Amino acid sequence: MFTIAIDMMGSDNGPAALAEGIKRYLKEKPDTKVLLFGDKAELKPLFADVEKSRYEIEPTDTVIPMEIKPLEFLRARTSSMYQAILAVKEGKADGVLTAGSTGGFVTGATILLRNIEGVDRAALCTPFPTKKLNVPAVVLDVGANNYNTAEEVYQFALMGRIYHQAVFGSENPSLYLLSNGTEEGKGTEEVVGAYKLLKENKVPGFKGNVEARDALDGTHDILVTPGYAGNIFLKATEGMGKNMNDLIKEAFKHNFFTKIGYLFAHKGFAKMKETMNYRQYGGAILLGINGLAVKAHGNSDPLAFYCALKVVDRMIEKQVVKKVKEAFASASENHD
Amino acid sequence: MFTIAIDMMGSDNGPAALAEGIKRYLKEKPDTKVLLFGDKAELKPLFADVEKSRYEIEPTDTVIPMEIKPLEFLRARTSSMYQAILAVKEGKADGVLTAGSTGGFVTGATILLRNIEGVDRAALCTPFPTKKLNVPAVVLDVGANNYNTAEEVYQFALMGRIYHQAVFGSENPSLYLLSNGTEEGKGTEEVVGAYKLLKENKVPGFKGNVEARDALDGTHDILVTPGYAGNIFLKATEGMGKNMNDLIKEAFKHNFFTKIGYLFAHKGFAKMKETMNYRQYGGAILLGINGLAVKAHGNSDPLAFYCALKVVDRMIEKQVVKKVKEAFASASENHD
Numbered sequence: 001m002f003t004i005a006i007d008m009m010g011s012d013n014g015p016a017a018l019a020e021g022i023k024r025y026l027k028e029k030p031d032t033k034v035l036l037f038g039d040k041a042e043l044k045p046l047f048a049d050v051e052k053s054r055y056e057i058e059p060t061d062t063v064i065p066m067e068i069k070p071l072e073f074l075r076a077r078t079s080s081m082y083q084a085i086l087a088v089k090e091g092k093a094d095g096v097l098t099a100g101s102t103g104g105f106v107t108g109a110t111i112l113l114r115n116i117e118g119v120d121r122a123a124l125c126t127p128f129p130t131k132k133l134n135v136p137a138v139v140l141d142v143g144a145n146n147y148n149t150a151e152e153v154y155q156f157a158l159m160g161r162i163y164h165q166a167v168f169g170s171e172n173p174s175l176y177l178l179s180n181g182t183e184e185g186k187g188t189e190e191v192v193g194a195y196k197l198l199k200e201n202k203v204p205g206f207k208g209n210v211e212a213r214d215a216l217d218g219t220h221d222i223l224v225t226p227g228y229a230g231n232i233f234l235k236a237t238e239g240m241g242k243n244m245n246d247l248i249k250e251a252f253k254h255n256f257f258t259k260i261g262y263l264f265a266h267k268g269f270a271k272m273k274e275t276m277n278y279r280q281y282g283g284a285i286l287l288g289i290n291g292l293a294v295k296a297h298g299n300s301d302p303l304a305f306y307c308a309l310k311v312v313d314r315m316i317e318k319q320v321v322k323k324v325k326e327a328f329a330s331a332s333e334n335h336d
Numbered sequence: 337m338f339t340i341a342i343d344m345m346g347s348d349n350g351p352a353a354l355a356e357g358i359k360r361y362l363k364e365k366p367d368t369k370v371l372l373f374g375d376k377a378e379l380k381p382l383f384a385d386v387e388k389s390r391y392e393i394e395p396t397d398t399v400i401p402m403e404i405k406p407l408e409f410l411r412a413r414t415s416s417m418y419q420a421i422l423a424v425k426e427g428k429a430d431g432v433l434t435a436g437s438t439g440g441f442v443t444g445a446t447i448l449l450r451n452i453e454g455v456d457r458a459a460l461c462t463p464f465p466t467k468k469l470n471v472p473a474v475v476l477d478v479g480a481n482n483y484n485t486a487e488e489v490y491q492f493a494l495m496g497r498i499y500h501q502a503v504f505g506s507e508n509p510s511l512y513l514l515s516n517g518t519e520e521g522k523g524t525e526e527v528v529g530a531y532k533l534l535k536e537n538k539v540p541g542f543k544g545n546v547e548a549r550d551a552l553d554g555t556h557d558i559l560v561t562p563g564y565a566g567n568i569f570l571k572a573t574e575g576m577g578k579n580m581n582d583l584i585k586e587a588f589k590h591n592f593f594t595k596i597g598y599l600f601a602h603k604g605f606a607k608m609k610e611t612m613n614y615r616q617y618g619g620a621i622l623l624g625i626n627g628l629a630v631k632a633h634g635n636s637d638p639l640a641f642y643c644a645l646k647v648v649d650r651m652i653e654k655q656v657v658k659k660v661k662e663a664f665a666s667a668s669e670n671h672d
Contacts, residue, residue, distance in 0.1 A: 067517075067519055103517075130579070131579040131582055131583055143516055146516070146523070146524050147524065178568070180479055180482070180564060180567040180568070180571075181403075181439075183403055187482070187564075188482050188483065188564055189482075211571050211575075212567075212568045212570075212571035212572040212574075212575055213571040213572070213574045213575035213578070214575060215572075215575060216575055216576065216579055217575075217579065225568075228516060228523075228524055228565060229564060229565055229568045231516040231548075232514070232516070232548045232561075232565045232568050232569050232572070233568050233569075233572045234548075235516075235547050235548035235549035236548040236549070236551075236568070236569045236572035236573050236576070237572050237573075237575075237576045238548075238549045239547075239548055239549035239550060239551060239552055239553075239573075240552065240572070240573045240576035240577055240580070241576055241580065242549070243466070243467040243552055243553065244576070244577065244580040244612075246467055247467060247608045247611060247612065248584065248608070250604070250607075250608070251601065251604030251605045251607065251608045252601060252604055253604070254601075254603060254604030254607060255603065255604070257600045257601070257603065258600060258601040258603060258604035260600045261597045261598065261599070261600030261601025261602075261604070262597065262601060263597070264593045264594060264596045264597030264600060264601075265587065265588060265590075265593070265594040265596075265597025265598060265600075265601060266597075267590060267591065267593065267594060268586070268587030268588055268589070268590030268591070268594035268597070269587045271586075271587065271590060272583045272584070272586070272587045275583060276580075276583065
């Protein structure tokens with residue numbers, strides 16, 4: 001029996017879109033329950049058709065804004081995001097999901113749930129679609145941090161490996177550092193230092209550096225990077241994906257003949273769409289904190305939010321947080 | 337009358353591909369001459385059909401490898417790249433073009449030609465295709481540096497502006513800092529610092545930060561970034577573009593009907609291909625050094641190398657280097 005805390009406020013499409021995804025999830029997983037944090041008057045009608053035992057509405061009166069400083073977050077105690085995260089801290093929920101502010105989420109989850117002992121910095125970790133259908137690449141950190149040390153990047157690699165094994169059931173996923181060249185010694189100080197640590201500690205699956213241009217070809221399971229470069233990588237990839245999709249649509253709308261072409265070709269493009277579907281991977285987990293906290297895309301539609309819930313579900317089931325704790329506990333024992 | 341020095345060695349496709357592009361350029365521009373640096377025996381037959389007065393072959397006996405340290409470059413005096421850059425330094429050529437090692441090019445051009453007075457670090461600057469046909473975004477630095485200070489990033493912005501005005505004939509191009517958020521204060525220290533400098537100095541066209549996901553939508557003329565993040569941006573964009581192109585090809589090959597679809601739709605996709613055509617923009621200039629030095633893509637085909645030559649030609653004609661010198665000379669006068 002799982003309970004998932006959900007921040008219903010602060011997403012681009014409003015609570016109704018999230019509610020639709022939640023209801024689909026609840027139907028499929030009869031043994032789960034959700035705690036819904038947000039405006040009670042707005043939420044109640046959205047769940048009128050759901051059995052009372054499956055959900056609780058926890059009324060909150062504010063929403064965390066897009067940008068928030070740590071002190072401001074601490075003062076926003078009555079916000080939906082604060083309360084949703086708190087539910088995990090207090091053991092009322094097994095995990096928390098939000099489609100609200102990423103900055104607020106990282107700040108809040110870090111403050112309230114705190115880092116696992118031995119973890120220096122938490123990392124936002126998300127699977128990316130690659131050009132191979134159903135073969136994602138797990139990338140971390142995609143933006144929880146602006147600066148990272150070599151040791152922190154090294155820890156990201158260890159956490160990414162645990163995540164990939166737990167969520168995708170892999171035995172020995174391949175592990176790469178994202179850098180500006182493939183040779184050892186390429187990249188910033190922290191990337192070069194992380195390379196050294198990964199090599200010295202013989203981390204299984206570590207294969208060296210990969211350049212951003214080859215990273216998503218479907219042959220790289222885990223991509224590790226300091227947060228700032230990871231964020232640029234994430235958004236450059238998203239942006240180019242969107243631009244190309246727009247251009248494909250334009251190409252088919254070009255004239256009468258291209259429109260007919262679409263009628264013939266659309267099945268091939270449906271497969272492409274499936275391959276590039278970000279929504280199936282559902283969200284970014286903040287890895288390295290004492291609790292399961294997942295961020296869904298701000299503009300999640302019902303399907304995307306449903307997928308995000310499935311990801312939370314899977315991570316609860318696979319005990320990702322516990323596995324990270326164990327790994328870092330044994331690592332610090334080895335240090336003693 | 338222009339003279340362009342060309343490093344004929346070290347590209348992925350060999351001198352023959354470059355020669356084809358060069359010959360097309362020479363035909364179109366009767367008032368130009370090229371100095372070709374490389375293996376004489378290999379080059380001679382490639383230019384047998386070109387009038388003697390249009391080219392000179394300068395025999396060299398080594399090739400700069402992909403990775404090279406500054407001291408090693410200085411020792412590689414007899415290499416094609418060293419000699420081609422030296423021709424600019426010695427006034428024998430108005431600019432130099434290479435499709436060889438990027439690392440060697442940045443190192444060599446910086447060592448031999450040196451920074452313009454007042455320029456702290458040179459930047460690799462290249463136009464990117466955006467989703468609007470014939471509306472490029474100029475991005476710098478895309479990888480000459482691993483670390484940059486706020487002042488350096490600020491200088492990149494000034495140089496990018498001069499470049500955009502000279503090469504694209506713009507009056508007041510819009511100027512953005514690439515960052516992980518649009519608000520002032522987002523990004524690493526050097527990005528935040530550069531924002532402050534751009535604002536304080538009221539640099540025309542400066543509009544604030546842009547996130548990587550919106551950067552190439554065709555409404556951002558100049559994108560300024562520290563070199564490491566710029567390199568990740570460049571390669572992530574290239575990589576996603578390549579993946580999507582591969583998937584489009586697969587989509588049309590999916591089955592008999594999608595193949596017919598291609599027959600109808602190909603005109604629309606031809607326009608898309610033109611929009612996304614990297615080759616038309618031809619190369620990356622190392623901005624901020626005493627001389628015109630351009631790097632073409634390592635896997636340049638004849639068309640790409642021809643375009644790169646046109647870019648060199650245009651930058652010579654528009655006196656980009658002289659304009660940067662003048663701007664930084666008057667800036668340092670203002671400082672006195």
